[in-house]
Amino acid sequence: MPKETKEVSESVIKRMSFYSQILEKLKTKDVEFISIQQLEEKFGLNVIRFRKDLACFGEFNMQELVMNQWEVDKLLSKLKKILGLNKKQKAILIGGGRIGTALTDFNQKEKNSEVKIKSVFDNDPEKIGTKIGELEIKPVSKVPQVVKEINPEIGIITVSNQTAQQVADLLIENGIKVLLNFASIHVEVPEEVYLQNIDLTLEMRKLMYYSNS
Amino acid sequence: MPKETKEVSESVIKRMSFYSQILEKLKTKDVEFISIQQLEEKFGLNVIRFRKDLACFGEFNMQELVMNQWEVDKLLSKLKKILGLNKKQKAILIGGGRIGTALTDFNQKEKNSEVKIKSVFDNDPEKIGTKIGELEIKPVSKVPQVVKEINPEIGIITVSNQTAQQVADLLIENGIKVLLNFASIHVEVPEEVYLQNIDLTLEMRKLMYYSNS
Numbered sequence: 001m002p003k004e005t006k007e008v009s010e011s012v013i014k015r016m017s018f019y020s021q022i023l024e025k026l027k028t029k030d031v032e033f034i035s036i037q038q039l040e041e042k043f044g045l046n047v048i049r050f051r052k053d054l055a056c057f058g059e060f061n062m063q064e065l066v067m068n069q070w071e072v073d074k075l076l077s078k079l080k081k082i083l084g085l086n087k088k089q090k091a092i093l094i095g096g097g098r099i100g101t102a103l104t105d106f107n108q109k110e111k112n113s114e115v116k117i118k119s120v121f122d123n124d125p126e127k128i129g130t131k132i133g134e135l136e137i138k139p140v141s142k143v144p145q146v147v148k149e150i151n152p153e154i155g156i157i158t159v160s161n162q163t164a165q166q167v168a169d170l171l172i173e174n175g176i177k178v179l180l181n182f183a184s185i186h187v188e189v190p191e192e193v194y195l196q197n198i199d200l201t202l203e204m205r206k207l208m209y210y211s212n213s
Numbered sequence: 214m215p216k217e218t219k220e221v222s223e224s225v226i227k228r229m230s231f232y233s234q235i236l237e238k239l240k241t242k243d244v245e246f247i248s249i250q251q252l253e254e255k256f257g258l259n260v261i262r263f264r265k266d267l268a269c270f271g272e273f274n275m276q277e278l279v280m281n282q283w284e285v286d287k288l289l290s291k292l293k294k295i296l297g298l299n300k301k302q303k304a305i306l307i308g309g310g311r312i313g314t315a316l317t318d319f320n321q322k323e324k325n326s327e328v329k330i331k332s333v334f335d336n337d338p339e340k341i342g343t344k345i346g347e348l349e350i351k352p353v354s355k356v357p358q359v360v361k362e363i364n365p366e367i368g369i370i371t372v373s374n375q376t377a378q379q380v381a382d383l384l385i386e387n388g389i390k391v392l393l394n395f396a397s398i399h400v401e402v403p404e405e406v407y408l409q410n411i412d413l414t415l416e417m418r419k420l421m422y423y424s425n426s
Contacts, residue, residue, distance in 0.1 A: 084425030102315035153424035194423035211366035212297030
């Protein structure tokens with residue numbers, strides 16, 4: 001894990017990831033330079049926050065932090081280095097239901113995804129042996145063996161609320177330190193494990209507040 | 214929209230939604246009372262933040278804000294009132310691909326969901342007329358008519374990046390003021406529209422930083 005981890009908040013990492021996405025899109029459109037004003041107007045970036053975010057990392061000197069124009073390629077390289085996007089990472093996914101299938105399919109269709117789902121597991125006998133794109137669903141009992149073989153950095157949990165904690169424990173026991181959890185329960189993990197939650201029920205619920213007119 | 218909207222941040226709303234989920238789970242387990250300590254230990258709640266969050270709303274008096282023990286049912290009712298969870302809301306979803314299908318299916322299986330997806334649209338002739346659970350996929354040209362008929366509060370965008378802005382514009386033109394967008398582009402919306410983004414590519418990318426060991 002990079003040195004900065006402890007000092008840099010998750011929101012900074014989220015925004016840095018967002019900046020890198022914008023720059024990649026600009027690069028595919030052959031944009032060589034981008035001004036701070038354009039970033040603000042076209043992508044809704046907050047310039048002050050953008051500069052503060054960059055300042056969290058040792059990659060940028062004072063002169064760069066106040067620049068009004070950036071070379072897309074150069075800035076993107078720095079962001080990629082900070083975020084660790086230079087090397088591909090491997091994930092395994094547990095739970096071959098609708099959400100798991102959608103995510104695996106989506107991941108296979110993304111050409112340049114840095115995270116690649118390499119193996120999918122489920123305990124449903126009707127699912128084991130069937131395929132999502134090019135991946136065959138394996139029984140959960142095979143997780144330890146597959147982890148040893150492919151050494152994935154990331155575990156994705158798309159099982160029901162009832163089994164999410166058990167699956168998280170299994171992944172952690174097998175040495176996986178970064179988890180992405182789609183179940184809508186509070187999953188307990190040890191301090192050295194990074195857990196990211198995407199709770200679709202919660203996201204829907206949040207909308208309710210804003211749609212009460 | 215409730216009066217508080219402008220003063221209360223999205224993070225408060227997100228946490229309030231999370232508290233309501235916890236309380237609902239306790240209620241299904243017939244728990245009548247819960248202590249602040251239990252909320253902290255079992256669900257990872259930060260007590261100080263919890264009290265500060267409640268204090269953002271007029272529903273709670275000073276005495277309640279310092280309570281160490283809550284009646285589950287009473288607290289849940291107040292949270293539901295604040296979040297507007299007392300009445301069901303209707304959503305339409307545009308984009309019947311993998312993510313859209315997963316989300317619709319997931320929504321139909323959730324018995325007590327306050328947001329119900331009522332209609333699904335796509336422009337792919339192979340998808341139009343097919344069903345996701347009980348919902349038949351309709352052509353996007355039918356959006357204005359269906360919006361008039363069922364008057365949905367929420368629009369969910371699960372189309373490709375290329376068409377997301379166009380779909381957002383269509384939903385807004387038809388009077389929908391709350392959008393949930395799964396495309397990974399910056400969608401422009403007028404100030405009076407509430408836009409919530411769930412960008413799966415970005416979520417995966419964020420994981421990279423933490424898995425660089």
